[in-house]
Amino acid sequence: MALGSPPVPRPEAPLMEVRGLSVAVQTASGPRPVLEGVSLTVAPRAVLGIIGESGSGKTVLSRALVNWIRPPLAVTAGTVRYGGEDLLALPEARMAALRGREIAYIGANPTSALDPTVPVGHQLVEKLCAVLPGTARRDARARVVATLDAVRIPSPAKRFEEYPFQFSGGMMQRALIVDALVSNPRLLIADNITQPLDVTVAAQILRLLRELQKEFATAVVFISSALGIVSEIADDVIVLDRGRVVEERPTGALLRSPEHAYTRELIAKVPRIWSGAARPPPPADTDVVLDVRDVERTYEVRDRSAIFATRRVRAVRGVSFTVRRGENFAIIGESGCGKSTLSRLLSCLEAPDRGQILFQGTDIATLGGRDLLALRRRFQLLLQDPYNAIAAHSAIGATIAEPLRIHGLVPRRHLRARVAEVMAEVGLAPALYDQLPAGLSAGQRQRVNIARALVLEPEMLILDETLSALDQVEQAKLLDLFERLQTRRGISYVYISHDLAMVRRVSARIAVMYLGRIVELSGNHALFARASHPYTRALLSAVPTVEDKPYPTATYLLEGEPPDPIDIPPGCSFRTRCPFAFGRCATDDPALLATGPDGVGRACHRDADDLPAVVPPAAGQGGGARQAEGAEAP
Amino acid sequence: MAFAFEFFLRRLSQGVVIVVLVAFVIFTLLRVVPGDPIRIILGPMTPASVLEETARALGLRDPILVQFGRFMGEVATGDLGRSFIRGLQGGSAGGSQDVAGYSPESRASVAGLIATALPYSLQLAGLGVAFALLVAFPIGIAAGLRAGRWPDRLGLYASSFFVSLPNIWVAVVLIFLLSAKAGLLPAIGYQGFAYTIIPAMVLAIELSPVMIRAISVAVAANLGEAYYDAGIVRGLSRRTMVARHVLRNAAVPLLNLFGAQMIGMLLGGLFVVEYIFSYPGIGMLTISAVFQRDFPVIQAVAILASGVLVAINMLVDFASTMIDRRLKF
Ligand code: SF4
Numbered sequence: 001m002a003l004g005s006p007p008v009p010r011p012e013a014p015l016m017e018v019r020g021l022s023v024a025v026q027t028a029s030g031p032r033p034v035l036e037g038v039s040l041t042v043a044p045r046a047v048l049g050i051i052g053e054s055g056s057g058k059t060v061l062s063r064a065l066v067n068w069i070r071p072p073l074a075v076t077a078g079t080v081r082y083g084g085e086d087l088l089a090l091p092e093a094r095m096a097a098l099r100g101r102e103i104a105y106i107g108a109n110p111t112s113a114l115d116p117t118v119p120v121g122h123q124l125v126e127k128l129c130a131v132l133p134g135t136a137r138r139d140a141r142a143r144v145v146a147t148l149d150a151v152r153i154p155s156p157a158k159r160f161e162e163y164p165f166q167f168s169g170g171m172m173q174r175a176l177i178v179d180a181l182v183s184n185p186r187l188l189i190a191d192n193i194t195q196p197l198d199v200t201v202a203a204q205i206l207r208l209l210r211e212l213q214k215e216f217a218t219a220v221v222f223i224s225s226a227l228g229i230v231s232e233i234a235d236d237v238i239v240l241d242r243g244r245v246v247e248e249r250p251t252g253a254l255l256r257s258p259e260h261a262y263t264r265e266l267i268a269k270v271p272r273i274w275s276g277a278a279r280p281p282p283p284a285d286t287d288v289v290l291d292v293r294d295v296e297r298t299y300e301v302r303d304r305s306a307i308f309a310t311r312r313v314r315a316v317r318g319v320s321f322t323v324r325r326g327e328n329f330a331i332i333g334e335s336g337c338g339k340s341t342l343s344r345l346l347s348c349l350e351a352p353d354r355g356q357i358l359f360q361g362t363d364i365a366t367l368g369g370r371d372l373l374a375l376r377r378r379f380q381l382l383l384q385d386p387y388n389a390i391a392a393h394s395a396i397g398a399t400i401a402e403p404l405r406i407h408g409l410v411p412r413r414h415l416r417a418r419v420a421e422v423m424a425e426v427g428l429a430p431a432l433y434d435q436l437p438a439g440l441s442a443g444q445r446q447r448v449n450i451a452r453a454l455v456l457e458p459e460m461l462i463l464d465e466t467l468s469a470l471d472q473v474e475q476a477k478l479l480d481l482f483e484r485l486q487t488r489r490g491i492s493y494v495y496i497s498h499d500l501a502m503v504r505r506v507s508a509r510i511a512v513m514y515l516g517r518i519v520e521l522s523g524n525h526a527l528f529a530r531a532s533h534p535y536t537r538a539l540l541s542a543v544p545t546v547e548d549k550p551y552p553t554a555t556y557l558l559e560g561e562p563p564d565p566i567d568i569p570p571g572c573s574f575r576t577r578c579p580f581a582f583g584r585c586a587t588d589d590p591a592l593l594a595t596g597p598d599g600v601g602r603a604c605h606r607d608a609d610d611l612p613a614v615v616p617p618a619a620g621q622g623g624g625a626r627q628a629e630g631a632e633a634p
Numbered sequence: 635m636a637f638a639f640e641f642f643l644r645r646l647s648q649g650v651v652i653v654v655l656v657a658f659v660i661f662t663l664l665r666v667v668p669g670d671p672i673r674i675i676l677g678p679m680t681p682a683s684v685l686e687e688t689a690r691a692l693g694l695r696d697p698i699l700v701q702f703g704r705f706m707g708e709v710a711t712g713d714l715g716r717s718f719i720r721g722l723q724g725g726s727a728g729g730s731q732d733v734a735g736y737s738p739e740s741r742a743s744v745a746g747l748i749a750t751a752l753p754y755s756l757q758l759a760g761l762g763v764a765f766a767l768l769v770a771f772p773i774g775i776a777a778g779l780r781a782g783r784w785p786d787r788l789g790l791y792a793s794s795f796f797v798s799l800p801n802i803w804v805a806v807v808l809i810f811l812l813s814a815k816a817g818l819l820p821a822i823g824y825q826g827f828a829y830t831i832i833p834a835m836v837l838a839i840e841l842s843p844v845m846i847r848a849i850s851v852a853v854a855a856n857l858g859e860a861y862y863d864a865g866i867v868r869g870l871s872r873r874t875m876v877a878r879h880v881l882r883n884a885a886v887p888l889l890n891l892f893g894a895q896m897i898g899m900l901l902g903g904l905f906v907v908e909y910i911f912s913y914p915g916i917g918m919l920t921i922s923a924v925f926q927r928d929f930p931v932i933q934a935v936a937i938l939a940s941g942v943l944v945a946i947n948m949l950v951d952f953a954s955t956m957i958d959r960r961l962k963f
Contacts, residue, residue: 068863096869096871099867099868099869100868100869101869104869105867107860107864112859112860112861113860113861113864114865115861115865115878115883116883116960117883117957118878118882126870126874126878127868127870130869130871131869163959165959179868180868302962304637305637306636308640
């Protein structure tokens with residue numbers, strides 16, 4: 001199909017060769033290298049994985065491959081040869097003729113990659129007509145609808161006319177894969193494409209990409225920061241560390257016998273869910289701190305297609321659980337499962353439509369004014385975003401002291417001492433007291449937020465994706481901090497997260513949410529080792545890891561996306577995607593049955609023994625560390 | 635389309651409430667300010683008894699709410715009342731002429747006065763906005779596309795220069811240069827379309843700085859959006875991205891600016907410019923009405939202006955939600 005493209009490379013000759021590529025960023029104090037002497041070769045029809053942590057320069061590298069380096073970045077040396085030409089030296093017009101035609105690129109932000117004001121289908125048609133001039137719009141439309149269908153986007157003709165914001169991240173990423181492959185490119189650069197997606201969706205996208213890659217015989221450069229993901233798809237892997245290639249090996253060999261110290265470190269850092277020894281959950285008191293009883297929350301949204309009509313989004317449907325003093329409770333689930341709404345309900349930002357939330361026996365919905373303020377003190381919410389929560393123009397000490405002043409708890413002259421104490425506790429240097437937050441790292445900002453919550457000496461912290469934006473090391477440090485605080489002060493934590501590895505590490509009991517409801521509530525070990533709800537197993541089977549999973553992806557991987565919380569199907573809400581659904585599931589909605597004395601339970605008609613047997617993680621590669629099962633069972 | 639129907643139904647009903655409220659405030663204000671309208675109608679020489687009698691006959695001694703109700707009833711039938719001052723022929727009758735008795739029929743109807751003046755104002759406003767767009771679009775887009783480089787600076791200088799010029803001074807200079815010196819265009823009064831051009835230029839110079847800034851900022855902001863770069867990497871040309879996507883997205887803040895700010899500036903500008911050029915539009919009508927305390931005209935214009943504002947904002951919001959579906963309505 002190549003139209004006016006450069007000479008086709010000979011078969012088996014490398015498709016792209018990068019030699020000695022260096023990129024620097026211009027800073028006030030002179031250029032600082034981002035990539036140094038990177039060389040790599042992409043073979044036709046092969047998948048090359050590039051793995052690196054944030055700051056390793058992998059996104060810059062991916063952009064350099066399509067000659068998309070913009071100031072303040074600049075290429076300082078090296079070549080990117082494609083089809084006998086150096087892309088970096090190509091005039092813009094020739095480069096433009098390659099982009100989107102021979103070399104396609106998909107980025108990490110599917111939801112912002114298209115014009116938000118134009119229907120998705122129209123934009124795909126626009127691109128198709130641009131790269132294949134002479135395509136009639138009607139043909140282009142038919143082809144786009146057909147390919148949307150082929151990548152399993154439900155009702156493609158209707159979706160064609162919908163706008164980017166109406167697409168979920170996973171659907172958008174599918175649409176962009178269609179968009180990238182529609183011109184049948186020779187090379188696809190996929191920069192962190194699964195990063196913003198939920199695990200089950202990411203697993204679907206990976207599978208789709210693999211299928212299409214085979215079908216179209218496209219070479220793929222797959223860039224990611226998650227080794228577990230790269231290892232699922234790549235033939236060869238390049239390890240990038242601070243702008244340099246430190247190791248390049250076939251995937252299997254890299255995992256089995258990493259040579260470079262950094263690679264070993266990287267592999268060791270991949271969180272283990274089944275093979276690592278989870279620490280025993282701290283003993284919880286028996287007195288219940290938080291008692292959530294059958295809460296519901298429904299939002300009304302206006303319906304554009306009917307007059308004066310609203311649709312009811314049922315975000316949280318009949319959720320009940322209890323949290324005991326000093327307990328680590330976790331709520332997990334994918335986007336749209338209602339966990340953020342639940343977090344807003346728990347933290348009193350909204351009131352439930354039905355049900356009660358009792359904090360130490362008081363219904364928080366009935367509180368107002370002074371009582372509510374007093375409650376907020378004991379009951380703190382920490383959000384994910386460490387950036388927007390801190391005022392940029394006030395000193396760090398003042399920021400931390402603010403809640404104390406609002407609540408008027410500490411006399412003015414003791415304020416500084418109290419704040420300094422908390423700062424020391426969370427690991428912020430005392431010198432930061434009078435500084436502005438401008439130079440703080442994400443981890444330090446999160447510490448400021450934590451300090452702000454802790455000065456009030458709360459009894460419960462709700463951590464809504466609080467640690468998600470941080471890297472592994474920072475995360476681990478903060479988790480240690482939380483644990484210390486717990487032993488010292490008996491705080492209870494409610495972690496709300498999509499990060500299964502983190503939840504595995506810290507929490508004692510876990511609630512799995514799907515479509516506004518808890519489908520399984522179980523102890524940490526039981527949940528991971530003997531998940532008894534089909535959705536939990538699907539979730540666990542999709543986690544990218546480098547270990548063997550007890551839940552094979554082939555058995556459990558889900559199709560499609562969760563249904564719209566507006567049109568919740570009757571019967572079991574997971575029925576539309578459940579591989580084990582049977583007659584009764586379509587009519588009866590299974591309740592969360594409490595089967596144990598601890599209030600554990602599952603909402604499923606099928607007996608747990610009816611589900612496929614759990615494959616115990618084989619003691620295969622990786623050695624004996626795997627069998628932690630007996631050791632950590634309560 | 636259900637959405638459009640609901641939108642207009644909702645917004646029209648809100649709009650009517652706003653206009654009625656504005657009308658009430660203005661109506662009340664005009665009746666509590668010092669100065670008895672009946673004295674203005676009949677002139678200073680009228681005997682007190684005649685004054686009282688006429689006032690009662692006209693209903694000017696009724697409670698304000700009653701008067702307002704009556705007025706709104708008339709407005710609903712399209713009757714905006716009659717001028718206190720102006721005669722049927724359009725000239726100022728101005729008191730003293732009919733000392734013997736006042737017959738409202740001898741005065742011009744406000745609706746008629748507005749209907750005569752409105753087309754002139756629309757023509758002036760339309761031409762002014764067109765001139766402003768003609769200047770602002772190329773400069774603004776060029777400035778936005780090359781943020782930080784010379785077109786951007788040119789745009790900034792041009793708009794700061796324009797913004798610092800008082801419109802009265804611009805008017806005088808333009809009249810002097812184009813009319814008095816070069817004799818290219820007529821300036822004062824109105825005898826044909828050519829009389830609109832210089833006033834429209836003055837109006838445009840007042841409006842364009844805000845437009846230039848708004849356009850360049852909106853365009854530059856959209857160039858920084860992820861979809862722009864992504865589009866180019868997807869294989870679309872720069873030209874396509876700007877023409878089909880950047881301008882489309884930039885239209886939303888521009889429309890909002892137009893609804894929120896420009897309409898006010900435009901109305902204000904019209905008053906001043908029409909007065910400077912003795913241009914026979916609504917502005918002129920209003921200013922002379924203010925000088926003559928011709929309350930029916932003032933209140934009718936004020937109500938009309940609030941109606942126009944509400945209507946334009948409604949259209950602007952509708953256009954915005956049509957362009958960007960994420961916007962709530
Ligand atoms: S109730 Fe039926 S559909 Fe629902 S999870 Fe269990 S087996 Fe699947």
